[in-house]
Amino acid sequence: MSDHHAPALPIANRTVFFVSDGTGITAEAFGHSVITQFDLKFKQVRLPFIDDIEKAEDAVRRINEAFELTGNRPIVFSTLVKPDLASVIFKSKGLHMDLIQTFVAPLEEELGIKSTHTVGRSHNIADTEEYKNRIEAINFSLAHDDGQSNKNLSLADVILVGVSRSGKTPTTLYLAMQYGIKAANYPLIPDDFERGKLPSALPEFKGKIFGLSIAPERLSEIRNERRPGSKYASLENCRYEVNEAEAMMKREGIRWLSSTAKSIEEIATTILQEVKPDSRL
Amino acid sequence: MSDHHAPALPIANRTVFFVSDGTGITAEAFGHSVITQFDLKFKQVRLPFIDDIEKAEDAVRRINEAFELTGNRPIVFSTLVKPDLASVIFKSKGLHMDLIQTFVAPLEEELGIKSTHTVGRSHNIADTEEYKNRIEAINFSLAHDDGQSNKNLSLADVILVGVSRSGKTPTTLYLAMQYGIKAANYPLIPDDFERGKLPSALPEFKGKIFGLSIAPERLSEIRNERRPGSKYASLENCRYEVNEAEAMMKREGIRWLSSTAKSIEEIATTILQEVKPDSRL
The missing domain is CATH 3.40.50 (Rossmann fold)
Structure with a gap:
């Protein structure tokens, strides 16, 4: 790898x-x-x-x-x-x-x-149910990117959680595009860590939540590309957020993996195995 | 098909x-x-x-x-x-x-x-240039979805144009996800048809513009799922918009295809052949 x-x-x-x-x-x-x-x-x-x-x-x-x-x-x-x-x-x-x-x-x-x-x-997927499902799933994932909307979370097949820039958005889009899976994603932010609780919209959906974590060093690199030199991107802050997020996921019994050394395809395949959102497709 | x-x-x-x-x-x-x-x-x-x-x-x-x-x-x-x-x-x-x-x-x-x-x-694409390119391209496509931003259009590898709901968003995301291609998309709307001109941000990038069209009947079906019974979704309006968009693309010498009977993969492959955005990858 x-x-x-x-x-x-x-x-x-x-x-x-x-x-x-x-x-x-x-x-x-x-x-x-x-x-x-x-x-x-x-x-x-x-x-x-x-x-x-x-x-x-x-x-x-x-x-x-x-x-x-x-x-x-x-x-x-x-x-x-x-x-x-x-x-x-x-x-x-x-x-x-x-x-x-x-x-x-x-x-x-x-x-x-x-x-x-x-x-x-x-x-031959144009005009078929499968094609419609994919387009619908892409629209769903876009509407439910980054915790934008709590509406219709009950319709999600999977809800990804994790700190900002841990790989949630590409993974939800891949799941939608390739498998027609409606995947929402929800960031875990410092507010949540201070409260010591999952964002309030989530607990009722615990069965379909899956977490992404990432090595703090890698996260800091990625965040520095967007906001160079910011506190947000600092290694110290990344260490804090990743530790807190992992502790929260363990405490809440949420399955998770580290995206650090994985491709989008590998992450998506693991989620399919764990959450089995495709069992009803 | x-x-x-x-x-x-x-x-x-x-x-x-x-x-x-x-x-x-x-x-x-x-x-x-x-x-x-x-x-x-x-x-x-x-x-x-x-x-x-x-x-x-x-x-x-x-x-x-x-x-x-x-x-x-x-x-x-x-x-x-x-x-x-x-x-x-x-x-x-x-x-x-x-x-x-x-x-x-x-x-x-x-x-x-x-x-x-x-x-x-x-x-084995994690940690590599290719992986970074894909993530960057996905972010670019999200930021330049539906004409949201004219900023950095010069960095786009491809700019898709077409009427609302002609399949632009899934195609740009697919190009980004699979090939790391930065694809923006820009809607053609009734205002543009009345002015008889491409949106003003576009003409300078004509070499990398590609059009999507769609059968008016299919478009009306798709739009009716979102906004049932609206003028926007009516077959008459869809016919008008599609005719005007196709006439504009012909007049402007923009290459285009009909997405009606095609899968996302087929549309993306055709764009790769025509625009050759991957020639510099």
């Missing part, structure tokens, strides 16, 4: 392509997790919306050009569902990593039925 | 597992795009953070339980980088779709080097 001081990787004179009939987001995310297993830096090119023969032939030209330019076979991760488009891409001079064909064939055998070769179904 | 009236799929008495040493987001996204090739509805279970032998053995127990419960082999998509963890999972009674091993081996041969078997490197 902490190779941010890792030396720069040697550059491979080789291009990696992510070819998709949709956005290519899945092909890229997956291909990226494969190539990061090698200590080499690759030039990476996403080719989305390859959904007819002409575009596929154009993609082949680009792959072959990269071969001629570098003298090395490009690596091609593709998620083309339609066999006729996939077979055009197979003619390129790249090394083919076809995600769909590799796994669909054994599944057809296991399930005893044929696949439908339907493009982009997993992304 | 329009099977939202598709009949409910028959339910397969079979569980699909997504097993990962990280969040499992990639395994799930990819596995989902494979299983949606079959006209069956599966029970789906994500098992994230499987990063030691004990957790792997626990995952095996859950997979085997699903086998006993259903009488059908579960399907297991896994992205376990460490061979010792992967080999524990392989002992389960599931049908194994190992994304890493399947593609890493041929790549090792092609590249002539061994993979590093390093866990979660592609998600």
Whole structure:
């Protein structure tokens, strides 16, 4: 989790392509997790919306050009569902990593039925309930950012608490955007620590509260970018707030994690496991 | 793009597992795009953070339980980088779709080097420049939502324009969250149409403006959820605003797309292709 001081990787004179009939987001995310297993830096090119023969032939030209330019076979991760488009891409001079064909064939055998070769179904979320849920959840999270509103907190799936700048806002937006989860967030501030109590709107919702904490050193760094030299950003004050917030969460029996060394995705996944707001989706 | 009236799929008495040493987001996204090739509805279970032998053995127990419960082999998509963890999972009674091993081996041969078997490197973004960029971009997008601020528009990578409720906010947040792109958004309102001009803050940034339009019928539906029966939401007014906005974008030479039948991901990918704000990332 902490190779941010890792030396720069040697550059491979080789291009990696992510070819998709949709956005290519899945092909890229997956291909990226494969190539990061090698200590080499690759030039990476996403080719989305390859959904007819002409575009596929154009993609082949680009792959072959990269071969001629570098003298090395490009690596091609593709998620083309339609066999006729996939077979055009197979003619390129790249090394083919076809995600769909590799796994669909054994599944057809296991399930005893044929696949439908339907493009982009997993992304077909416009006009559906799921799409509406996401937009609604984003609006909810924006309206309930930073304790702005106590209205409709009962409708929240999750309520994040933590000191200012502990990562609450990006996490609530991610939960809304990716999972359609209505996530409110509520800051814990010095007033709350002096009173020694959770903000008064919260106790009745304890079952869906989740806390974020953060290392005081990191918090001070982040706050100093916004308000350099302020008391708010001082290490001393950050230590005080973090200690108080953690003590309060322990006292109140609130589950929490430290966001310091975690990505937004990791924080969101942990919250999903702990609070299980998706169990009713 | 329009099977939202598709009949409910028959339910397969079979569980699909997504097993990962990280969040499992990639395994799930990819596995989902494979299983949606079959006209069956599966029970789906994500098992994230499987990063030691004990957790792997626990995952095996859950997979085997699903086998006993259903009488059908579960399907297991896994992205376990460490061979010792992967080999524990392989002992389960599931049908194994190992994304890493399947593609890493041929790549090792092609590249002539061994993979590093390093866990979660592609998600290792905490503490890095990339992570900071994303958080900064989210803050920028929030501060520049709905034309709230003209300050620092010169720092924006993209400025989205369009009528109210055309999908600008979710798109800017997605661009920020996924790509660290600073995206502002600016509404086009009846005042602008009467003046026949873009909002005065915008013309100097025309190179990075991108427009969203939407079918008037859909817009009216969306607006009616917020303000039922209002003039704002009426089909007549929505037709007027959409026509005027599209005419203005054509006149001003602004690239645009219709968000009506598109997912947030598809809109964002198209913007990346057109405006190329990531070329300097």
